[in-house]
Amino acid sequence: MATATGTLPQVQEETTIWTWLTTVDHKKIGTMYGISGFAFFLLAGLEALIIRTQLAVPNGAVVDADRYNQLFTMHALTMIFLGIMPLGAAFFNYFLPLMIGARDVAFPRLNALSYWVFLGGALLLTSSFIFGGAPDGGWFAYAPLSDEEFSPGAGLDFYAIGLLILGTSSLMASLNFAVTVFNMRAPGMSMMRLPVFIWMMLVVNFLLILSLPVITVALVQLVFDRNFTTNFFTPAEGGDPILWQHLFWVFAHPEVYVLILPSMGIVSEVLPVFSRKPLFGYAAIVFAGVAIGVLGFAVWSHHMFTTGLGTVPQIVFTASTMAIAVPTGIKIFNWMGTLYGGSIHFNTAMYFAVSFIALFTIGGISGVMHASPPVDSQQQDTYFIVAHIHYVLFGGAIVGIFSGLYYWFPKMTGRFLDERLGKIHFWLMFIGMNITFFPMHFLGLSGMPRRIYTYDADLGWETWNMVATIGSYMLALSIIVFLVNFFWTMRKEPTATDNPWDAPTLEWATSSPPPEHDFDVIPEVRDRDPLWYDRDHGIEKVEPPSEMHIHLPPPSYFPLLIGLGVLLLGVGVLSHLALTALGVVIVIYSIWGWALEPTE
């Protein structure tokens, strides 16, 4: 497996469990990210369904207060860190080398390590439901509620350790991807010819590289406050709970863009393909994405307008927050410009991409509303904000991910997801999402706070809560339709040609699914839309030489082993330190083995 030699088409070796456990192939790793991410997405959706069932009627009795608080905390953590982020990483893993004309990422073993560390962290965080209770302090874990005095259970320790492990994974992946983008582009692929999806993911990587250290520091402080009687955030001993909020949001606001930028990238790929014309204002969209990334670091305190910031900080953060509306607006207008004058082919991927524009716009507009602190003083911590984030993260991030799934599915599997089921999926999801989340605006306006497990009748909240719950069941149904579509499609024979959509980007220049070495011949890039350029200029695909010797990195079990060691390290902190010691030994041994492992 170390090399792909001989005449093509290459015969794929038989894959076993062992192949997957030791793989360093970005496509397999991407697939594993995708499957894990989707499984956690389903889990987080299930948590949301329980939440909505509890809130369907006043004084609901499906779960008790403590369980409810665990559920809304874990719903957010699972969706953000274990669902949406890995799904974005899945596409990026799979398509980064393919879209820039490379054979793998810069550091294939590091890439595998990122995945195994992610999986360990994800399982650790989720296992808190079984061992001692899930975190119940909100995904933001505000001090001093998160301190041991007020949250004596293990939940918040699972939170801190789990996020630390997940952060390590994201940091490794981000560095790996950024190096790949800068160093491994095919000949002719200048930065301003990069597909927009790659650009947006590059911004995401920088956001993570710069923001993860901040949350890492904060989480270590939290662990120390909880376990070793330090007082970083405890007011009684001179610590400051507002410090936690600053550190948390300096990370967590960029994190919002980490979730939405991949989907902005995906629709920027899908819209031109099915409008049959190039992306409108490529440079503007790229610069707007970079601007969003930069400004994303200057707005964190808008999550803290009600904490008594004072007059001047409120004004400063209002200005910086509203400034983000400008690059966001530019993107929306450019997507509309891409549709304008096109010849739009409406398949499921395009349905999702176009609805992304509409839904994301609604979420963006409500965001500008509470960028104004006086308005925010009424909307903060109400269901209006819940509506806002779900229009951005469901209407934006998740709708974008589904667009990408339908779009890239033939490339990844050689099979087309069924269009009829796809459209049923789309309409159920589109209508269900609006029925679930739009009424939450009304609930917020009539004063319903977030994160309450129960509410009284006669506050005017019954109708819209019931409607939202009905919508959430529609969303569940739409997911079932998708799953049926997925499993049914996977039983069909692969029929996809190299470039079934007549798309312009390099991943469509190789077979569907791609061979292990991605490209028989590394393509040459002559334009921002390379395959369209070649098509229009009659440039034929270069035939592979009859004899090929392509060097591919060999499989390695060290990434898996280090991942296991890191997991043990975390488990040990939560249970017995002997396990931590064992984890350290495994990690050191594996790094040693990794360093000396032959790469031929």
Add this chain to the structure above:
Amino acid sequence: MRPSPRAISLTVLSLAIVLITTWLIWIAWDATASDPMTTLAPLSDNADAVQGLYNFVTILAGIVMVGVLTLTLAFAVIFRERAGHEPQQIHGNSRLEVLWTLIPVAIVIAIALPSFSVIIDTTGDAPDDALEVVATGNQWWFEFEYPGLDVTTANELHLPVDRAVNVELRSEDVIHSFWVPQLSGKVDMVPGHENRLWFTPHETGMFLGQCAEFCGTSHANMRFRVFVHAPEDFDAWVASQAADAEPAQGDLALAGEKIATTLCAACHTIRGTNAVGQIGPDLTHIASRTTLASGMFENNSENMAAWLANPPGEKPGSIMPNLNLNAEQIEQLVAYLQDLK
């Protein structure tokens, strides 16, 4: 390029669909203004200032939404694929792109400037003659003290109409948030920080408030009420609250007083007795309040008996434990406490 009649009619149709949807949304939006905890019917001076901005922002947001949704829908319908149409391969248009950079800039400035002015107005100092109130958040109830007036109460804030009130916000434990939507936006109660907010209520009546920052198990059950009175009614209320507790009358109440001043005294204050505990709410005039357990239950003998029988059963996480009182003790305590007008 002149738009074709087909394009014009499809755009008008899209506009009509979006406008009808927006109109339906507006009906539901506006209907929330009559709900008890609405954010859209301000009854204080500061809330008025916020509301003016709120309305302006909402209208602008509505216009942008209608614009973007209409054009997205119209383009999707007009430019759907049809035989013989080869789209022009354009990569952009500098003039257009500059234009639609300037549009959001203008909108944002239009929202930012009035926001700044409302921020400056509402975060400034309260008028000198403002009534001073100290509001303290606890898991999961509010304490209200009136410095200089000798009044301490819980979960029910009484205010005179048309006089500014300066609320000092404190917390005993975790972060809470003080929010009475009809009277003011929320400000957090942060332990170790001295936050405050002020407003001038201009209508009498009862207004609902609720903690707006997640604060643990019973966050949902941390509610309070604000009563705005005519000035003379407020003075009368202050006079009655400043008085010591009524001495117990009758055998049942006397027995209850005995329990209250021993067992309950560790945590509760009943002024005029030797109960001076500082952990739970002041009970000196508990019978004058309309609710129990921070707005959860109507204050009557039956609910009070249920509460005393098992506080954590009534309110999840309640700091007040189950004291394993027997039925007789509960009856005595209720008789005493319900006399503390």
